[in-house]
Amino acid sequence: MEVIRIPRIMREISKELRFKGKSIGFIPTMGALHEGHLSLIRRAKEENDIVIVSIFVNPTQFAQGEDYEKYPRDVELDKEKLEALAIDYLFLPDVNSLYPEGYSTYVVVEGLSDKLCGIFRPGHFRGVATIVCKLFNIVKPLRAYFGQKDYQQSLIIRRMVEDLNFDIEIIVCPTVREQDGLAMSSRNLYLNEKERQSATVIYKALKEGERLLNKGEKPLDVKLKMHEILKNEPLIREIQYAGVYDPLTLEEVKERQNKYLLAVALKIGDTRLIDNLIVE
Amino acid sequence: MEVIRIPRIMREISKELRFKGKSIGFIPTMGALHEGHLSLIRRAKEENDIVIVSIFVNPTQFAQGEDYEKYPRDVELDKEKLEALAIDYLFLPDVNSLYPEGYSTYVVVEGLSDKLCGIFRPGHFRGVATIVCKLFNIVKPLRAYFGQKDYQQSLIIRRMVEDLNFDIEIIVCPTVREQDGLAMSSRNLYLNEKERQSATVIYKALKEGERLLNKGEKPLDVKLKMHEILKNEPLIREIQYAGVYDPLTLEEVKERQNKYLLAVALKIGDTRLIDNLIVE
Numbered sequence: 001m002e003v004i005r006i007p008r009i010m011r012e013i014s015k016e017l018r019f020k021g022k023s024i025g026f027i028p029t030m031g032a033l034h035e036g037h038l039s040l041i042r043r044a045k046e047e048n049d050i051v052i053v054s055i056f057v058n059p060t061q062f063a064q065g066e067d068y069e070k071y072p073r074d075v076e077l078d079k080e081k082l083e084a085l086a087i088d089y090l091f092l093p094d095v096n097s098l099y100p101e102g103y104s105t106y107v108v109v110e111g112l113s114d115k116l117c118g119i120f121r122p123g124h125f126r127g128v129a130t131i132v133c134k135l136f137n138i139v140k141p142l143r144a145y146f147g148q149k150d151y152q153q154s155l156i157i158r159r160m161v162e163d164l165n166f167d168i169e170i171i172v173c174p175t176v177r178e179q180d181g182l183a184m185s186s187r188n189l190y191l192n193e194k195e196r197q198s199a200t201v202i203y204k205a206l207k208e209g210e211r212l213l214n215k216g217e218k219p220l221d222v223k224l225k226m227h228e229i230l231k232n233e234p235l236i237r238e239i240q241y242a243g244v245y246d247p248l249t250l251e252e253v254k255e256r257q258n259k260y261l262l263a264v265a266l267k268i269g270d271t272r273l274i275d276n277l278i279v280e
Numbered sequence: 281m282e283v284i285r286i287p288r289i290m291r292e293i294s295k296e297l298r299f300k301g302k303s304i305g306f307i308p309t310m311g312a313l314h315e316g317h318l319s320l321i322r323r324a325k326e327e328n329d330i331v332i333v334s335i336f337v338n339p340t341q342f343a344q345g346e347d348y349e350k351y352p353r354d355v356e357l358d359k360e361k362l363e364a365l366a367i368d369y370l371f372l373p374d375v376n377s378l379y380p381e382g383y384s385t386y387v388v389v390e391g392l393s394d395k396l397c398g399i400f401r402p403g404h405f406r407g408v409a410t411i412v413c414k415l416f417n418i419v420k421p422l423r424a425y426f427g428q429k430d431y432q433q434s435l436i437i438r439r440m441v442e443d444l445n446f447d448i449e450i451i452v453c454p455t456v457r458e459q460d461g462l463a464m465s466s467r468n469l470y471l472n473e474k475e476r477q478s479a480t481v482i483y484k485a486l487k488e489g490e491r492l493l494n495k496g497e498k499p500l501d502v503k504l505k506m507h508e509i510l511k512n513e514p515l516i517r518e519i520q521y522a523g524v525y526d527p528l529t530l531e532e533v534k535e536r537q538n539k540y541l542l543a544v545a546l547k548i549g550d551t552r553l554i555d556n557l558i559v560e
Contacts, residue, residue, distance in 0.1 A: 011447055019299065104390040105409070105443035111384045129385070130444075137445040163385035164410075165417040167291055 001083050003090045007098060007138050010091050014052070014140040022049040026141030028132060031055040032072040032186035033081050036176040040145040041085050043173055052139050053082055054091040056098065060106075061127030067270075072189045091139065098134060107133045109156045109163070115250040116152050117265055117274065120240045128153055129160050136166055144168055149175040149183045151261065151276045152250060175275070177203065183275045190271040198235035199273060202264050205229040205242065206277045209262045213279050219244035219253045219260065230266065240265040240272075247278055281363050283370045287378060287418050290371050294332070294420040302329040306421030308412060311335040312352040312466035313361050316456040320425040321365050323453055332419050333362055334371040336378065340386075341407030347550075352469045371419065378414060387413045389436045389443070395530040396432050397545055397554065400520045408433055409440050416446055424448055429455040429463045431541065431556045432530060455555070457483065463555045470551040478515035479553060482544050485509040485522065486557045489542040493559045499524035499533045499540065510546065520545040520552075527558055 004010045017024055025048030027040045033055075044051045055078055062068035075092070082090055106126050112118075113125035136144070146154045154172045161168055176184045181203030182196075191199060205226040212222045223243035230239050244253045247261040263276040284290045297304055305324030309317050313335075324331045335358055342348035355372070362370055386406050392398075393405035416424070426434045434452045441448055456464045461483030462476075471479060485506040492502045503523035510519050524533045527541040543556040 007445055011445065015447065019301075021299075102439075103443055104392065105440050106388050106390065107385065107444075108388060109385045134443075134445045137447065159382075160385045163383055163414075164387075165287055165291065165414045167295065167417070 001079075001087055001090055003079075003092055005092050005094065005097070007093055010052075010089070010093075011138045011140070013089065014138065017050055018140055018142075023143070024048060024050045024052055024139065024141045026135070026139045026144045027051070027053045028135050028144065028146075029053060029055055030057045030071065030186065031078050032074060032189065033078045034176075034184040034186065034188075036147050036149065036184035038081065038085065039176050040147060040173050041082075041087060043171070044143065044145050045085070045087070047171075048143060050089070051087045052089040052091055052141065053087050054093070054135055054139065056091075056093055056131070056135075058127055058131040059095060059099070060130055061124050063121045063123055066121070067187075067190075072186050091135075098131070106130045107160060107164070109159050112152070112156050112159060112250060116241055116245070116263060118152070120265065120272075125153070125156050129156060132157055133160065133164070136161075136168055141168055143171055145171050145173060147175060148172050148278075149185065149275060151247075151263065151278075155248075155250070181207070183273075185273065187271055187273065191268065195235055195268045195271065198233050199268055201230060201233040201236070202266065202273060202275045205264060206262050206275060209244065210277050210279050213244070213260055213262070216256075218256065222262075223252075226262070226264070230264070235268050236266050237269060238267040240267070242266070281359075281367055281370055283359075283372055285372050285374065285377070287373055287414075290332075290369070290373075291418045291420070293369065294418065297330055298420055298422075303422045304328060304330045304332055304420065306415070306419045306424045307331070307333045308415050308424065309333060309335055310337045310351065310466065311358050312354060312469065313358045314456075314464045314466060314468075316427050316429065316464035318361065318365065319456050320427060320453050321362075321367060323451070324423065324425050325365070325367070327451075328423060330369070331367045332369040332371060332421065333367050334373070334415055334419065336371075336373055336411070336415075338407055338411040339375060339379070340410055341404050343401045343403055346401070347467075347470075352466050371415075378411070386410045387440060387444070389439050392432065392436050392439060392530060396521055396525070396543060398432070400545065400552075405433070405436050409436060412437055413440065413444070416441075416448055421448055423451055425451050425453060427455060428452050428558075429465065429555060431527075431543065431558075435528075435530070461487070463553075465553065467551055467553065471548065475515055475548045475551065478513050479548055481510060481513040481516070482546065482553060482555045485544060486542050486555060489524065490557055490559050493524070493540055493542070496536075498536065502542075503532075506542070506544070510544070515548050516546050517549065518547040520547070522546070 025044030107129040245261040305328030387409040525541040
């Protein structure tokens, strides 16, 4: 595994690889790698000649007052995990090389970015679309891998790729969960033991929502039931959203349709957690 | 010359060409080609294996109430001019193929886009940055050519290319002028004989500004003199801006410095004209 820190050098290496006809699979991450990330990497290894992983805690996707400063960083441990998977390149840029003085260009995906998480994290998806656009131009992948846990993010990136005519296949992989159902997330590291226990209620609410939808219940009733379950957990400080949404538009769904997105975002203490299920 | 209308096909052709090691020079235009465009094409032909020209009147860069509908379109005449220069590909997409239903991604270059023309054409440079980003992903050029007449545009595109890590060289070529100094522009076609005559005052004001700056006069006095010259031309309906600016920040310059941008935007009848000079 080669570690590359300079964007221009990474871009040259990728260009050379593409020129040689190599397929590049790319997994952009913010580090603090867990089984979810590793599952994306394993999938990319199966499907591509070369696998490139980036680790970059992207400041532009953190809203004011969020956890940019304290976001978990453990590059040495991450490197060990990546070495064990024998990836080809780790792209590890610093903030100044990606956002130098005078930086002023942003990519905005309208509509989708203003819903669900976008309501509670102003500017978040602008930061995501911008950094992913930059990384795509640097890494020049044939395929890029994202986790379904960040469902809205994957939808926005697909939209950006199509709208801006990127020649990149976006592959969204299933959420990896702990044994008790909690979706893997770098932010789970913030939870103390009691909070970690209470966080299992998210998956319980989603699974109950899925069960009720499959039973034929109305989306609005399902939403109420999910809220009821979540409200019974005393450590939840704030339910940001929980309910039944359209998987393409992210609008709330009130009547029966073919496919649903069940999604939850909430805070336990200061820790913001999200999760979702697609129900067909 | 091959005419390509489908973005996906253009992208495949360009990809194949790059893969074969061919350098691609690209000139994005809105058609109504004049000597200014043709000078960019000749330069691109000298410097690249393959020359691709696009013609696309981009709706997203026209502000409300502007001349999108009546913008001059004469594709047959344009094709003859391009055939005569023996370019390799004309990319001629339709609006729906570049902005299909549900389109929602925009590229914004903050700061620079809000100055000079940006004040009078809200959203204009967002539209420019977006379409250029799209065309760059489709055409995958090694070099792209722009005219200095649209100085602010070239500055914004350079900024976008650097910020979004595009691997493309931006080449800005000198403004081509009529014998009497009027900068070539597709919009000159809008002018009647009297208006066409009065439009020469723009270059006169710029040249007088240049002379005064070279003589050591203060930028503020130069600006006043330019306004005086322009105000003496009765057919000018509105001076949007005229003065001395910093060539990098586009801020108005009040004290002496090393390099200046002299720039003018005004309306003669309904026709908006711009021009500029760089003075060192």
